[in-house]
Amino acid sequence: MAERRFLLVDSEVLPDVFLKVLEAKQLLASGTVSNISLAARQAGISRSAFYKYKDYVFDAESGRETITVIATLLDKTGALQGLLSGISAAGASIVTITQSRPENGTAQVEVTVRTGMMQMTVEEMLLRLARQPFVVDVHRGA
Numbered sequence: 001m002a003e004r005r006f007l008l009v010d011s012e013v014l015p016d017v018f019l020k021v022l023e024a025k026q027l028l029a030s031g032t033v034s035n036i037s038l039a040a041r042q043a044g045i046s047r048s049a050f051y052k053y054k055d056y057v058f059d060a061e062s063g064r065e066t067i068t069v070i071a072t073l074l075d076k077t078g079a080l081q082g083l084l085s086g087i088s089a090a091g092a093s094i095v096t097i098t099q100s101r102p103e104n105g106t107a108q109v110e111v112t113v114r115t116g117m118m119q120m121t122v123e124e125m126l127l128r129l130a131r132q133p134f135v136v137d138v139h140r141g142a
Contacts, residue, residue, distance in 0.1 A: 020045045021053045025066065029095070055141070066095060067122060068141030069111045071129065075102040079134035080109060086132060087111060090125040091118040106136055 011019055024039035033039045040050045058065040069087065073079040080099065087094060092113040100108040115122060122140065129138045 017045055017049055018053065018057050021050055021057045022059055024050050025054060025058075029066070065115045067113060067115055069113060069126070069129070069138065070141045071109045071111070071138040072106050072136040073109055074134040074136060075105050075107055076134050079107075082132050082134060083109060083129060083138075084111070086129045087113055087125070090120055090128070092125065093117060110141065 020043040024036070024043040024045065027033045027039040027042055028036065033042060036050060037047055040047045043050075055067060071083055073083060080097075084094060084097070092115055094111060094113055096110075096112040098110045118125065120128075126138055126140060129135055
């Protein structure tokens, strides 16, 4: 994975879409709205604009980036618990968990986490999660 580079840029010079993505993310995080469609509509952007920028725009003042971890787990007792324990051990704060119904011996899990208090990089956390015995695949959501 290529190393990410972050810049601090005064919001005055940015296109409005970036601030609107932040607004939509805050609406979701606060529970003011229940889904992305409502958040995007209320913020005045399209869902596609939200999805395009949601993993790349975050508020530097809050210091909390929210990312999605997508994992394919073997349908074995303790698999989900192991994944969540690994995320917590990295210092990430779990926001939401969505798991599909197991099919063909595996299940897809999507975990939204806040990374502001992590003691390691996101890439290092993903590598550690991928080494767990019941994890078939793990990557950062797009």
